[in-house]
Amino acid sequence: MTTSEQLFEKAKTIIPGGVNSPVRAFRSVGGTPLFIKSAKGPYVYDEDGNRYVELINSWGPMILGHAFEPVEKAVRDAIQHSFSFGAPTRKEVEMAELIISMVPSVEKVRMVNSGTEATMAAIRVARGFTGRDKMIKFEGCYHGHGDSFLIAAGSGAMTMGIPDSPGVTKATAADTLTAPYNDLAAVERLFDSNHNQIAAVILEPVVGNMGCVLPEPGFLEGVRDLCTSHGAVLIFDEVMTGFRLAKGGAQERFGITPDLTTMGKIIGGGMPVGAYGGRAEIMDIVAPAGPVYQAGTLSGNPIAMSAGLAMLHHLNDHPDVYTRLDEVGGRLAAGFREGFVKAGLNFTINQIGSMFTPFMTERTVTNFSDAKTCDVSMFGRYFHAMLKRGVYLAPSQFESLFVSVALTDELIGQVIQAHAESLTEAI
The missing domain is CATH 3.90.1150.10 (Aspartate Aminotransferase, domain 1)
Structure with missing residues (x-):
């Protein structure tokens, strides 16, 4: 054995x-x-x-x-000053500045501990900003294990043969509308049949969680236009594509501007980290600036920030x-x-x-x-x-x-x- x-x-x-x-x-x-x-x-x-x-x-x-040696060195240097403070640090500010400089749509950003935390927070913020309850996601797209996302989820659920997870309430499921990826007409029908009820559309601009699936020409542009015309928040889940497909992620590569972006993976250089950010007027409703609550003791911890800064600086400079x-x-x-x-x-x-x-x-x-x-x-x-x-x-x-x-x-x-x-x- x-x-x-x-x-x-x-x-x-x-x-x-x-x-x-x-x-x-x-x-x-x-x-x-x-x-x-x-x-x-x-x-x-x-x-x-x-x-x-x-x-x-x-x-x-x-x-x-x-x-990667510069990232490894950054982590070694950081741990000499302790592992976590639960208090603000210079590196959080530097990371926020760097992300905003690299991602076209991000005017303000909040650090969290994982991609799942980022997507859960982004949906809550979109609901708080619009005063609406429903969201649209796409069949086969996986945005973490938050309850709202385990409806027609992608890779994890598909791999296990479980299309939906027990423990997700009927009310949550009722507020989660699904459409086939690349089917713009289906998205339009959902908006038409749920007039003034949809807070957000969340999607992977390039899907990674039913395998790699690319947006067909005009799809992302069409979703952007529908969100704008119906007053919904467009969320790009760039946990996988962010800083990988381009310095500014898929949104830079395709020339589409979302309202909110979720990030993870690369911004921690492999350490557990995530972030969400976007238009200032939306992000300013996040506590303590606004009424939408989201918090985390380890958010922006100095080890993850050090690793991420080393990674993003290298990508930015090369x-x-x-x-x-x-x-x-x-x-x-x-x-x-x-x-x-x-x-x-x-x-x-x-x-x-x-x-x-x-x-x-x-x-x-x-x-x-x-x-x-x-x-x-x-x-x-x-x-x-x-x-x-x-x-x-x-x-x-x-x-x-x-x-x-x-x-x-x-x-x-x-x-x-x-x-x-x-x-x-x-x-």
């Missing part, structure tokens, strides 16, 4: 399902999850000493590779990072696509910048229904064939992959070769 197997058996007796986040359990791909001991650059190492090239990067934040990320993502997607063709498979690759997903379906994937046509059994076989060849993918068909600049040209070639061999084994 491997060390990972031993640890998982023990974990199952003391942790629900043996993991602290469901997708880690390998339920959808089978087998035992790897317990990771360390990571550096493009590699992760498990408790049995095996090394893997990985394409997850802690689900997005390790955009510069694991244990725009060539994004050129390289686009190159790496494009080469991998092209190589994977060629592998499908050579294997006689007309499968789908969705890719933008450093995010991509190989979908085991012949259907073009533009929404949740398309994604659900994937052959998840084949993906499971393929996942383990890649693992055997030293490539660690997300253990679910319904997740985006995230690449880093730590991938060299040689490693890209090795991953593409492993992909081709793994398809042959999985068929």
